[in-house]
Amino acid sequence: MTNGLASLSPADVRAFIRTNEHKGSTSGLAKGYLQANLLILPADWAADFLLFCQKNPVACPLIGVSEPGNPYIPELGYDIDVSRDVPEYHVFHDGEFSEAVNDLGQHWRDDLVIFALGCSFSFEDALMQAGLKVRNIEQKTNVSMYDTNIACLPAGKFSGNMVVSMRPFTPKDAIRAIQVTSRFPKAHGAPVHFGSPETIGIKDITQPNYGEAVDIYDGEVPVFWACGVTPQNVVRHSKPPFCITHSPGKMLITDLLNNAHAVL
């Protein structure tokens, strides 16, 4: 089914996801369309997170915010219902993960505000169109993601370190990947680091904190992009009383074309 989902429209992929039968990553689904990370917060924590996004646009490129209590974000897709259209959600209480659920029926509240943030999956299409191989797509795994020692700029009650996604490339391909992804600032843009994982506080590249490990071949270097899982790390650090996120790698698929959000 995953191969079929690649060529379906975003609305059709979301309809399938609503059946709760899609268990894997959304990487490569509805090719060409922007995917979004989610952070859902009570309204009294929302203003601080809005400011956090403004201060940390590389990790948290904001593409949509809902009205409090409204699970729809029509500017991202005419029928998007954020409470049902993501394969898996993580629920947090006081910054601690409490459970993973497939829809938000029992968790939805009238005071929740949804923040939708761009996702690096959106530029994977562009990388492949440039002739580059994206290892996590080749190996059909969720992308490797790591906690780092790169501090985000704090805002109000929110602070914490950046989470990054990693894709290995030869230096020549990494240079091309930097050029290609620079065009997509709403999908984290250019990498934040390449090479030595230790420099950004990653002790063991074979043990990602989220997602799955991919092979790094001889002559390749790991290339690190800011990742929309950053808010989940910030939530653990900042401990809002209640919070919902997408499950890492399982995104909201929007009706917006990646290329419509590219610069240049």
Add this chain to the structure above:
Amino acid sequence: MTNGLASLSPADVRAFIRTNEHKGSTSGLAKGYLQANLLILPADWAADFLLFCQKNPVACPLIGVSEPGNPYIPELGYDIDVSRDVPEYHVFHDGEFSEAVNDLGQHWRDDLVIFALGCSFSFEDALMQAGLKVRNIEQKTNVSMYDTNIACLPAGKFSGNMVVSMRPFTPKDAIRAIQVTSRFPKAHGAPVHFGSPETIGIKDITQPNYGEAVDIYDGEVPVFWACGVTPQNVVRHSKPPFCITHSPGKMLITDLLNNAHAVL
């Protein structure tokens, strides 16, 4: 005098160079203006080299070609006399270096064709304007240049390997440098490699084949750009009966603004 030359007009810098009193690199002189590598060949070798440039635009970004026997290239600068306006020239016979001279008075011939190629010095300005430190400018040395194992595409009588220039950066700054230099395809554009020197056939990074070594600090990686000294390597390999080049690091300064040749 070098500091003063940075703010002089290209014509004034050339006038000073004509006095044969400027002995060093032209890096940083006449800030903002395009500098050119030179290859000067007998007319019967010129068509093959023109094709070589077409096939190898990253190493040999052609910005001007003279009429046979004419040392002026007015499209590069109204008063440019290529036989006098470069601090030092290298003369080759049958591909072998024979001598370094300060002007071409005794060597000029009626059948010579000048090829002017863009130079990475042109983007060093842009790197510094982006807040990056360029080590060879900081250390007041000629940039480090190396022979590589990267084969150019052969054309007619010309073949040989690429020469690269190297500037060290932290990964974060290297990513920015890739973005900045991508805008300057007529000055070699984006790097061709970063990291492991061995991958491109450089055995000892502390021993450049041309120019001078610069310090590489802890946490930095060497970043390699195609270099306009490539034709000199090609000449050694392809052995035209007669040939003149600029001396590595000592360029022709044109009246063209770097930014006028930037894309985007």
